Amino acid sequence: MTGNNKKASEPTSVDISPVTQDAPEVLSTAHTIDEMQAQFAHLQALSRTQPINDWATRETQLDNLEVMLSDNQIGFTEAINADFGYRSASETQFAELFPSFTGISHAKKHGKKWMKTQRAPISALYMPAHNEIQPQPLGVVGIMVPWNYPLFLAVGPLIDALTAGNRVMIKMSEAAPQFAQAFADAIARYFSPDMVCVVLGEVDIAAAFSSLPFDHLLYTGSTTVGKKVMAAAAPNLTPVTLELGGKSPVMVLDGANLETVVNRVMMGKTLNAGQTCIAPDYVLIQRKYHEQFISLAKEWMEKHYPNIENNPDYSRMINVQQFKRVKDYLDALSGDEIRQLTAVEANIETRLMPPIIVSEPAPDSAVMQNEIFAPILPLMHYETLDEAIHFVNARPRPLALYVFGDNHRGIEKVRNNTVSGGLCINEVLIHVAQHDLPFGGVGDSGTGAYHGKAGFERLSHMKPVFVQSKLNGLNLLLPPYGGLFKKAMAVFLK
8 A cells, every 4th residue: 555645634523512511521542431421421412412414424434535545555564474473464454444444445436325315116097196215324333353363354344334424432452552543543643533433442331332322333353252242232233343353164075276275275275374263164075185185285385484483474373372372272282283383483482373184073072162353274074065065054153254166066066055154165254354245253253244235234224114105005094994995805815
């Protein structure tokens, strides 16, 4: 991404008079529960009295977001790097900045059309009346951001919320504090506190945040915490979008090109050191391809990450806690199960976790029971495709499913007999960057979807409107119910 010469727009003029005579000062960044609650009350009051129904205001906010990203991309990249101990700048550009910029461009291109009232079909029985669907802003949207992609997973939902005309509060992850502060500072410079507020703080602040009566709450993170967020939102009947995770499997069909499979799977597993919610979690493969897969994976590592200890393209685990969690998974395995892909050992001081293949671990092992979220790749064997499908279907529904092969019948069988948040055929990860596809989970991997038009509609109230014509026949069906009514019912209730 290159610098953007476009000047940030001034915040759109709105009435910012106090809600009450003794209303607290309006802040762009909240650090305490009291500040957070005061800012929420301020935004909620504005959303009820000054709904953002025009495209010009929404486009201004998207312009401000685009300029903010352009002006601060180096600082944001450095802050993320500091939080991780080391995070490849190229990965931040590819996986965070690039989809953020393209998401803004997509919203600016299509948003004006999305927000228009649309005619909807109507039964001939009610003509000449007509139906409409009118998108309206929900009001105040809450966004809870994880640590693994703290820029894109803040900006992506923010794009959808602003395009839908909402005011927004964002709770940044306490596990990525330097980026959280950098992002909060930038938001304060480019946005009015009447539009966007960033909340910083630890777990107690996050719990209080999820208990606010938002008009919609979007959380990205683990399934365990997602359940707590949903429970906290329930007393307020706050609708939620939960983007969770789980174990996203790879199915390798018989006859698939193994070099292609390994190339794509290893790319997805090593990006951000595997700390990606849709990273390939494990591979289902026939036993006859097992050793060839491992051999190709070693060659791939030598080609793409030589000298991995000092390779500028390979990222680190976010913190010691995450490093130890994954190391515990490995320590519980036997030596025969662990197949090293490099000559480098895991290093807790630098938080370097080299890619490792786990050869056919027990299905009840920790590495197969938990989302790995690290560059550890189990290889599981299957004999028939039905067996592989059963293996996937017997477990919680994954956020993503990846199938590789040229057998059209086999691909269609997987496609039609499995349920997952998303499906990629002969690819991994890339569906998340498709702004014309909804992104979300199902079951344990999440509820609801966003991105592009799906995100606009998720964070809008798609209000149904029935418009009656002056000329209509409904008066003929009013009581007292006589012969005409009975004849009409006899026709309708055949």
